[in-house]
Amino acid sequence: MTEIKATHELHQRRLSRNVGVALTLVFFIAVVFGLTVVKVTRGDSIQGFDHVVRPEMIPTEAAQ
Amino acid sequence: MTEVSVNAVSRDYEPTFGDYVALLKPRVMSLVVFTALAGLLVAPGGLHPFEGFTAILFIALGAGASGALNMWYDADIDAVMRRTAKRPVPSGRVEPGEALAIGVALSGISVVMLALATNLFAAGLLAFTIFFYAVIYTMWLKRWTPQNIVIGGAAGAFPPMIGWAAVTGGVSIESALMFALIFMWTPPHFWALALFMKSDYDDAGVPMLTVTHGRPATRRHILAYTVLLAPVGVWLALTPVGGPVTLIVAVALNAWFLKGAVDIWRRDEAAAEADNYKTEKAFFRFSLYYLFAHFGALMIDAALRTWGGL
Structure with missing residues (x-):
């Protein structure tokens, strides 16, 4: 059975770097997610999930 | 070049997160952020605020990446100059290989992300800027001609143009x-x-x-x-x-x-x-x-x- 070991001194020395990298990655994920939400919700000429432009979806003068 | 006689720092030294941030030349980045933001805000048309934020973020990151590449290549002369001797690579806090890896990786990330956030033209201009600063200026002109500053200055002049291109897609x-x-x-x-x-x-x-x-x-x-x-x-x-x-x-x-x-x-x-x-x-x-x-x-x-x- 393995016994619980105290944190190695190396981990303490690297703590600030590891926390910094972790926070940077979380921030990057948030940016990519935010960008995705902005791009998708604005929608433009996309229909459903297949991202194919449908000419019939383009608003016409008569419809306006 | 990369044969660096770094000032001795204990081999036990672990680079901190701040050492990596210093590789990106934060003070130069602040000028890049400011001028790119100006280019983006004065351009006709507009971006969604979050797209604008992302564009500025990755233009700044691209500038930082080119700074890291500059520090990797110039570590030998940085070590001699009083003004630059304390930079992470010449002072021995960050390995030259790490600076190169960070510079290359962040260059790729920043260009791809700018393309996704805005358009290919702006991303191409950012890629060219990084190339210009890291290769044309740092590796070639800086040690070769007294006009180094004049031509190399173009690298620092691109950010407002990239900000403008992010909105308009052109120049x-x-x-x-x-x-x-x-x-x-x-x-x-x-x-x-x-x-x-x-x-x-x-x-x-x-x-x-x-x-x-x-x-x-x-x-x-x-x-x-x-x-x-x-x-x-x-x-x-x-x-x-x-x-x-x-x-x-x-x-x-x-x-x-x-x-x-x-x-x-x-x-x-x-x-x-x-x-x-x-x-x-x-x-x-x-x-x-x-x-x-x-x-x-x-x-x-x-x-x-x-x-x-x-």
């Missing part, structure tokens, strides 16, 4: 003038620094104008470039992105800058050493405010057009 006379403003500003800014950081560039063997052509020639060059710079600022103020605030700021700052350049030109080394390069130091400090004020004025005029009905 225009206005974005070219914003480029020209930084391009023409860079030589007097750095040559003033070279005049009072006296032995640094000599020691490192970098062919600065002060080393190759002497100090009187450097003083003449500062004046010549400042004279050429002045009309660029005023012309920019007269384009559609300018306005009353930009015009007032451009006229006032350029008059002041010209006076400083004339003062530098009229001095000789004996006078400069007598007051410890007071005029040169003041000119260098003022040159930083010059750029911030110019781009700040452009943003104020853009805000006035949007909300002030001008």
